[in-house]
Amino acid sequence: MPLVQIENVSKIYQTGEVEVKALSDINLSIEKSAFVSFVGPSGSGKTTMLNMIGCLDMPTWGKILVDGKQVDSFNRQKRAAFRGDVIGFIFQSFNLFPVLTAYENIEYPLVMIKNEPQEKRKEMILTVLDSVGMLNQKDKFPDQLSGGQKQRIAVARALITQPKLVMADEPTANLDKTSSINVIRLMREMKDKLGTTFIFSTHDPRIMEEAEITHTLVDGKLS
Amino acid sequence: MTRIFKIALRNLLRYKRRTLLTSLLITLGIVLVILFSGLAGSFKTMMIGQITDSNLSQMQIHKKGYVSSIDTMPLNLTLDTKRYKKIEQLLSSHSEISAWAPRIKLNAMLSNFTDTTNIRLNAISPEKEVLVCPDVGSRMTFAKNRDPGVLLNPGEVIIPEKLAKGMKLKIGDPIVLVANNKDGSVNGLNFTIAGIIESILGPQGKEGYMHIKDAQELLRMDKPEIIEVAIRLHDFDKLDNVYAAVSSKLAGVINKKGMPEFEIHTWDKLSPFSNIAKMIDFMTITMKIIMIAIVLISILNVMMMSVYERVREIGTMSAIGTSPGRIMSLFLAEGLLLGLISTIVGNVIGLSGIFLLNIYKISFAFGRQDNLLLAPSVNITELLWVSCIVLFISVFASLQPAYKASRMEPVDALGHV
Ligand SMILES: Nc1ncnc2c1ncn2[C@@H]1O[C@H](COP(=O)(O)OP(=O)(O)OP(=O)(O)O)[C@@H](O)[C@H]1O
Ligand SMILES: [Mg+2]
Numbered sequence: 001m002p003l004v005q006i007e008n009v010s011k012i013y014q015t016g017e018v019e020v021k022a023l024s025d026i027n028l029s030i031e032k033s034a035f036v037s038f039v040g041p042s043g044s045g046k047t048t049m050l051n052m053i054g055c056l057d058m059p060t061w062g063k064i065l066v067d068g069k070q071v072d073s074f075n076r077q078k079r080a081a082f083r084g085d086v087i088g089f090i091f092q093s094f095n096l097f098p099v100l101t102a103y104e105n106i107e108y109p110l111v112m113i114k115n116e117p118q119e120k121r122k123e124m125i126l127t128v129l130d131s132v133g134m135l136n137q138k139d140k141f142p143d144q145l146s147g148g149q150k151q152r153i154a155v156a157r158a159l160i161t162q163p164k165l166v167m168a169d170e171p172t173a174n175l176d177k178t179s180s181i182n183v184i185r186l187m188r189e190m191k192d193k194l195g196t197t198f199i200f201s202t203h204d205p206r207i208m209e210e211a212e213i214t215h216t217l218v219d220g221k222l223s
Numbered sequence: 224m225t226r227i228f229k230i231a232l233r234n235l236l237r238y239k240r241r242t243l244l245t246s247l248l249i250t251l252g253i254v255l256v257i258l259f260s261g262l263a264g265s266f267k268t269m270m271i272g273q274i275t276d277s278n279l280s281q282m283q284i285h286k287k288g289y290v291s292s293i294d295t296m297p298l299n300l301t302l303d304t305k306r307y308k309k310i311e312q313l314l315s316s317h318s319e320i321s322a323w324a325p326r327i328k329l330n331a332m333l334s335n336f337t338d339t340t341n342i343r344l345n346a347i348s349p350e351k352e353v354l355v356c357p358d359v360g361s362r363m364t365f366a367k368n369r370d371p372g373v374l375l376n377p378g379e380v381i382i383p384e385k386l387a388k389g390m391k392l393k394i395g396d397p398i399v400l401v402a403n404n405k406d407g408s409v410n411g412l413n414f415t416i417a418g419i420i421e422s423i424l425g426p427q428g429k430e431g432y433m434h435i436k437d438a439q440e441l442l443r444m445d446k447p448e449i450i451e452v453a454i455r456l457h458d459f460d461k462l463d464n465v466y467a468a469v470s471s472k473l474a475g476v477i478n479k480k481g482m483p484e485f486e487i488h489t490w491d492k493l494s495p496f497s498n499i500a501k502m503i504d505f506m507t508i509t510m511k512i513i514m515i516a517i518v519l520i521s522i523l524n525v526m527m528m529s530v531y532e533r534v535r536e537i538g539t540m541s542a543i544g545t546s547p548g549r550i551m552s553l554f555l556a557e558g559l560l561l562g563l564i565s566t567i568v569g570n571v572i573g574l575s576g577i578f579l580l581n582i583y584k585i586s587f588a589f590g591r592q593d594n595l596l597l598a599p600s601v602n603i604t605e606l607l608w609v610s611c612i613v614l615f616i617s618v619f620a621s622l623q624p625a626y627k628a629s630r631m632e633p634v635d636a637l638g639h640v
Contacts, residue, residue, distance in 0.1 A: 054542075083544040084546075097230075099237055
């Protein structure tokens with residue numbers, strides 16, 4: 001069974017009188033341990049697509065299955081719990097918590113979402129810090145880190161709960177060329193190591209090249 | 224849990240100036256309340272002490288109906304020996320009552336042989352009076368060579384300061400007191416001025432003193448009669464309980480017509496100062512309400528700003544799976560912590576303030592007395608209450624902003640810049 005299954009999904013945004021069909025009638029499935037990218041011009045529906053799969057938003061029509069669960073029927077509370085359990089997130093502008101150190105940012109999901117005991121946490125965090133190559137920066141606060149370093153910490157934070165799926169909407173859009181490539185390769189590396197499924201979107205052709213599977217969206221339709 | 228508070232604390236420290244200003248404001252409110260209720264409380268206690276210990280006594284028993292016509296000091300509502308004995312018997316059975324004393328209140332004409340004036344007199348039994356009003360002598364001045372243990376001998380009077388001045392009377396001067404008895408016949412007796420008394424608040428504060436035996440003679444009482452019985456307790460704080468107990472016993476004593484024989488009143492029903500005391504209580508409550516308003520508004524304001532500034536962070540927390548309850552508790556913890564810090568600082572400053580006031584005592588004048596010292600005290604339960612209220616209000620004020628944060632949709636919040 002695929003990890004993500006999307007059946008006849010449409011999303012319509014209603015702003016006053018105007019209706020925008022951001023996604024129309026999408027059918028798609030994504031296998032476990034895949035490294036998938038969504039590409040397309042601005043406004044083509046990439047973010048909308050990732051929000052649907054990441055259980056951040058609900059489709060107007062259609063059915064979405066993630067890890068065998070029909071997530072489009074979940075309420076707010078249930079979606080939050082499901083995201084905490086199954087999905088990790090990497091954001092375009094890093095979204096690290098500014099009051100927490102790199103170490104504490106990675107620890108956050110373990111403490112605040114998973115309620116993991118102290119003894120277990122340390123080992124896990126140090127391991128993942130090591131694998132993203134940030135062990136020596138662990139006590140710095142986000143504003144003391146470069147963009148590339150922040151995104152590495154963000155990758156570590158997304159992976160610390162061992163999610164089945166990691167969603168990354170334009171994870172490299174705020175990074176320079178080298179950092180972009182490094183971050184996407186890090187994600188790829190982690191996917192190979194842990195078997196985590198990564199779904200990301202990008203504008204950048206060189207980043208697209210790194211994907212195993214690429215879906216192209218044009219005007220809310222797959223092409 | 225500790226993590227929530229750690230994050231909350233760091234978020235507070237993130238906006239140092241704002242946190243500082245807000246907590247200063249709350250601190251100020253708390254300090255004001257502590258100092259004000261300390262000072263006002265001490266003022267009230269002192270005044271009540273002045274009135275009950277030097278003049279009025281804590282409770283008084285009269286013949287039924289006396290207090291309602293107290294302004295005319297009627298002489299027909301007296302207690303004879305049999306009734307006084309009855310009252311004594313009743314009072315002696317109550318262990319909380321430490322002393323009682325008989326008194327006669329009368330109006331008389333005082334003459335210095337050239338001028339005549341009116342005087343209100345409190346006729347007392349000195350040995351008993353000092354047990355009921357231990358400070359009665361503190362407002363009096365006597366001749367220098369007088370034995371300080373003697374308050375008043377038969378044949379002596381103590382007159383109010385103003386009257387002494389007006390009549391140009393000094394200690395040792397002879398005077399004549401003339402009084403009407405209850406039948407209307409007039410009698411006059413010679414007295415010597417033994418002392419001068421400063422007046423204090425209330426009609427009773429302008430009374431002169433004479434010996435109860437002299438009063439009975441002046442009023443030509445065939446058998447000794449008295450007007451009131453003044454009572455003192457071991458513990459003033461038990462006044463209400465003792466009053467209830469004694470008054471229910473007294474109510475059982477009825478006359479031939481089946482009406483109650485006696486009436487009993489606590490000091491506050493007899494002195495106008497009780498209104499001032501009520502006023503002080505009211506002002507203390509007003510101060511507390513102002514403090515609550517300060518806490519409520521400032522915490523609400525800060526927390527609303529915090530939520531607004533951190534929309535994207537809230538979106539991130541929510542997106543990665545933090546439950547709405549956790550998000551809410553983060554903001555509640557922040558409000559609570561802000562209140563807690565302010566409470567601690569406020570208590571420290573307020574208590575040091577009171578401590579300082581106790582070292583450099585504030586002296587003030589009350590009526591004719593200018594040697595009174597305010598020694599503000601702190602009531603620990605009161606302090607705990609104030610602190611708890613501040614903490615409660617802090618959390619209460621954070622509820623709405625925290626709830627708002629917890630209800631944010633991650634997609635909207637993440638898109639927010
Ligand atoms: N909250 C919203 N309300 C109304 N319309 C929206 C909303 N979000 C997206 N849209 C519209 O839906 C369409 C798809 O938007 P989406 O953000 O998914 O595009 P995108 O491919 O991610 O674009 P970009 O590359 O610029 O990020 C666009 O036309 C956009 O204007
Ligand atoms: Mg987008």
